[in-house]
Amino acid sequence: MSIQKTHNLKSRFLWCLVYGLLILLALFTCLPLVYLISTAFKPMSELYLFPPQFFVKHPTLDNFSTLLVSLSSSAVPFTRYIFNSFFITAIIVCGTVFASTMGAYALVKHHPPGSKLFFNLVVAALMFSPYVTQIPRFIIINSIGLKSSLLAVILPAIASAYNFFLIKQFIEQLPDTMIEAARIDGAGEFFIYRKIVMPMLAPAWSTLIVFSFVSSWNDFFSPLIYIKDVAMKTLPLALNTIASGGSGIGRAGAVAASAMITTLPTVIIFTVMQRKVMQTMMYSGIKG
Amino acid sequence: MRTENSDYRPSKFSLFWKKYSTGYIMLAPFAVLFCLFIILPVIVAVVISFTDYNMFDHFSFVGFKNYELLILDDDIFWTAMRNTLVFALIVGPIGYFLSFFAAWVLNQIKFRNAFALAFYAPSITSGIAMSSVWLYIFSSDRYGLINNVLINFGITDDPILWTQDPKYILTVIIIISIWMSMGTGFLVFLAGLQNVDVTIYEAGAIDGINNRFQELKYLTLPQIKPQLMFGAITAVTNSFGVFDVAVAVAGMPSPNYAGHTVVAHLYDYAFIRFQMGYASAIATILFILTFALGKGLIRALSERG
Numbered sequence: 001m002s003i004q005k006t007h008n009l010k011s012r013f014l015w016c017l018v019y020g021l022l023i024l025l026a027l028f029t030c031l032p033l034v035y036l037i038s039t040a041f042k043p044m045s046e047l048y049l050f051p052p053q054f055f056v057k058h059p060t061l062d063n064f065s066t067l068l069v070s071l072s073s074s075a076v077p078f079t080r081y082i083f084n085s086f087f088i089t090a091i092i093v094c095g096t097v098f099a100s101t102m103g104a105y106a107l108v109k110h111h112p113p114g115s116k117l118f119f120n121l122v123v124a125a126l127m128f129s130p131y132v133t134q135i136p137r138f139i140i141i142n143s144i145g146l147k148s149s150l151l152a153v154i155l156p157a158i159a160s161a162y163n164f165f166l167i168k169q170f171i172e173q174l175p176d177t178m179i180e181a182a183r184i185d186g187a188g189e190f191f192i193y194r195k196i197v198m199p200m201l202a203p204a205w206s207t208l209i210v211f212s213f214v215s216s217w218n219d220f221f222s223p224l225i226y227i228k229d230v231a232m233k234t235l236p237l238a239l240n241t242i243a244s245g246g247s248g249i250g251r252a253g254a255v256a257a258s259a260m261i262t263t264l265p266t267v268i269i270f271t272v273m274q275r276k277v278m279q280t281m282m283y284s285g286i287k288g
Numbered sequence: 289m290r291t292e293n294s295d296y297r298p299s300k301f302s303l304f305w306k307k308y309s310t311g312y313i314m315l316a317p318f319a320v321l322f323c324l325f326i327i328l329p330v331i332v333a334v335v336i337s338f339t340d341y342n343m344f345d346h347f348s349f350v351g352f353k354n355y356e357l358l359i360l361d362d363d364i365f366w367t368a369m370r371n372t373l374v375f376a377l378i379v380g381p382i383g384y385f386l387s388f389f390a391a392w393v394l395n396q397i398k399f400r401n402a403f404a405l406a407f408y409a410p411s412i413t414s415g416i417a418m419s420s421v422w423l424y425i426f427s428s429d430r431y432g433l434i435n436n437v438l439i440n441f442g443i444t445d446d447p448i449l450w451t452q453d454p455k456y457i458l459t460v461i462i463i464i465s466i467w468m469s470m471g472t473g474f475l476v477f478l479a480g481l482q483n484v485d486v487t488i489y490e491a492g493a494i495d496g497i498n499n500r501f502q503e504l505k506y507l508t509l510p511q512i513k514p515q516l517m518f519g520a521i522t523a524v525t526n527s528f529g530v531f532d533v534a535v536a537v538a539g540m541p542s543p544n545y546a547g548h549t550v551v552a553h554l555y556d557y558a559f560i561r562f563q564m565g566y567a568s569a570i571a572t573i574l575f576i577l578t579f580a581l582g583k584g585l586i587r588a589l590s591e592r593g
Contacts, residue, residue: 011499011500014501018393019393021389022390022394022403025386025390025407026403026406026407028467029406029407029409029410029470030406030409032410032418032421032422032425033409033410033413033418033421035421035424035425036418036420036421039421039424054433098317099317099318099321100318102314102315102317102318103314103315103316103317103318104318105314106310106311106312106313106314106315107311107315110308110310110311110314111311112308112311112312112315113308118315118319121322121327122322124579125322125326125327126521126522126525126582127521127524127578127579127582127583128326128330128525128575128578128579129525129528129529129551129574129578130525130529131529131531131551131554131555131571131574132329132330132571132572132574132575132578133325133326133329133330133333133571134329134554134558134571135329135333135336135554135558135564135567135568135571136328136329136330136331136332136333136336136568137325137329138558138559139332139336139564140324140325140328140329140332155321155324155325156321156325156326158318158321159318159321159322159324159325159326161322161326164318164322189310189314190314193314214412217414218413218414220414220532221531221532225559235414236414239414239420240536243420255420256420259414259418259420259421262414263413263414263418266412266413266414267405267409267412267413270405270408270409270412271405274401274404274405275401
C-alpha cells in the first residue's frame with residue numbers, strides 16, 4: 001500500500017477497531033486448532049478433569065501410543081489407514097497435476113475447435129454442488145464396473161473443474177515466445193509440454209498439489225460410499241468410526257490423537273507451499 | 289487460425305487432424321474424465337428424476353410424480369430446504385465478507401503470511417477431525433467448554449443441550465461452518481489485492497480520495513471484480529452443499545430434523561433407501577437453485593461499477 005494518509009484521530013480510532021476485529025477473528029479461527037493439538041497430548045487424568053482445561057499441563061504421548069499400539073492388535077491397525085490415505089491422495093494428486101496441466105495447455109495454446117464450449121462447461125461446473133452429481137456418478141460407476149475399485153474414488157477426483165479452471169487462467173498469462181522458439185527448433189509437442197511449459201507452470205501446479213491434496217485427504221463422502229473393504233478405508237472414515245463407535249476409557253484420547261494426525265498433513269503442505277500458492281492465485285478470477 | 293474451420297470440408301480432414309490432433313490428445317485425459325464424471329451425471333440426474341429407478345427393479349418413467357411428491361407431500365424436504373436456506377443466507381454472506389475483510393486488512397499490514405495461515409488453516413482441516421473439537425466446545429454436558437463457562441458465571445444452572453435440542457442445532461452448525469468458510473475466497477481475495485496496480489491510489493489521492501474506506505469503495509473493489517465473482521460462486525456452492533458438518537454435529541437423522549439439510553435428505557433417499565428417482569429430483573432442484581443463484585450473482589456483480 002502506497003499512500004500515507006492524514007493521521008487524524010478519527011482514522012487512528014478506526015484502525016484500532018480494525019486491528020481489534022482482526023485479532024478476534026484470528027482467535028476465533030485458531031483456538032479450535034490449538035485445542036485440538038493441546039488435547040492430543042493430554043494424559044488420561046486431564047482428559048476427564050472437571051472442570052475441563054483448555055491447555056495441557058503434563059503433555060504425554062500416551063494417546064498416540066494407544067492409537068498406534070493397542071489398536072494394532074485389532075483386525076486393521078491404525079497405521080494402515082494412514083497409509084491408505086497417503087496412497088489414494090498421492091495418486092489423485094499426480095493424476096490431477098498431469099491431466100489438468102496438459103489439458104489446460106492444449107486448450108489455451110492449441111485451442112482446438114470446441115475449446116470455448118468446453119471451457120464454458122468447466123465454468124458452469126464450478127457452480128454444481130458436488131453432491132448433485134453423486135447419484136448419477138454412482139450409477140455410472142456401477143455400470144462401468146468400477147463399483148468396488150479404488151478407481152471409483154480416484155478418477156472422479158481428478159476431474160475437478162476448480163483445479164482445471166485455475167491452471168487455465170494461469171497458462172493464459174504465459175508468453176508464447178518460448179513455446180514458438182522451441183517449435184521452430186523442431187521440438188515435439190510433448191517435449192515442449194514437459195521441458196518448457198511445466199517448469200514455467202511450477203507455481204501453478206504447486207497450488208494444484210495443495211488443493212487436490214487437501215480435498216482428497218479430507219474427502220469423506222466418496223470413500224464412505226465406494227470403499228467397502230475395511231482394510232482400504234481412509235483416515236476420515238477411521239476417525240469417524242473411532243469418534244462415534246464404542247465408548248471406553250481411552251476413546252477421548254484416541255479421538256484427539258487421530259484428529260490431530262488427520263489434520264496435520266494438510267496444514268504442513270499448505271505452509272510449505274504457501275508462497276507458490278499466492279503467486280498462482282493472482283491469476284484466478286472470472287472476467288465478467 | 290480458427291476461421292479456417294468454418295469452411296472445413298471432409299476433404300480437408302487430414303489437414304485438420306494434423307493441425308489439431310496433438311491438442312485433442314493432450315486434452316483427452318481431462319476431457320474424458322470431466323464428461324464422464326461431471327457432465328454426464330448432470331444429464332443422467334435430470335433423466336432419472338422422471339423415473340422410479342431404485343437400483344433393483346426394472347424402472348419406468350413416471351413423469352413429474354417425484355417432483356409432485358417432493359414439493360407437495362414431503363414435509364421433511366421443506367424442513368431440509370428451510371434449514372439449508374437459513375444456513376446459506378447466513379453462512380454465505382458472513383463467510384464472504386469476513387474473508388474479504390480479513391484479506392483487505394492483511395494486505396496492508398506486516399506478517400501477512402502468518403496471519404494468512406491462521407485464517408486459512410480452518411478450511412484445510414478435515415471437517416470430521418475438527419468436529420470432534422467443536423463437539424467438546426458445544427458438548428451438551430457439564431464438560432463442554434461453553435456450558436462450563438456459562439455455569440461458572442451463573443448464567444445457567446443446567447447444561448444447555450447444544451447438539452440435542454432442536455432449538456440450538458442449526459445455530460451450532462452455522463457457527464462451525466462460518467469458521468470453516470474462510471477458505472478459498474480469502475486466498476483469492478488476498479491474491480487479487482496484491483495484484484492491484486498501486487499507481488491508481490496515487491491518482492485517487494489527487495482526485496480527492498482521503499481515506500482507506502473511500503479508496504476501497506472507488507478504487508480497490510472495481511479492480512478485483514473477477515476475484516469477487518469467483519469468491520461469490522464458491523460461497524454459493526459451498527453453503528448450499530452443507531452436509532458433513534451437519535451430520536457430525538447432530539447425527540442423522542438429527543433430533544426433530546433440526547440439522548437436516550437438502551444434501552442430507554438427498555443422501556438419505558439415495559444411499560440409505562436407494563430411491564434414486566426421488567433422490568435425483570432433489571438433486572435436480574438443488575442444482576437449479578445453485579446454478580440460478582450463481583448466474584444471478586455473476587450478473588449482479590458485473591453490472592455494478
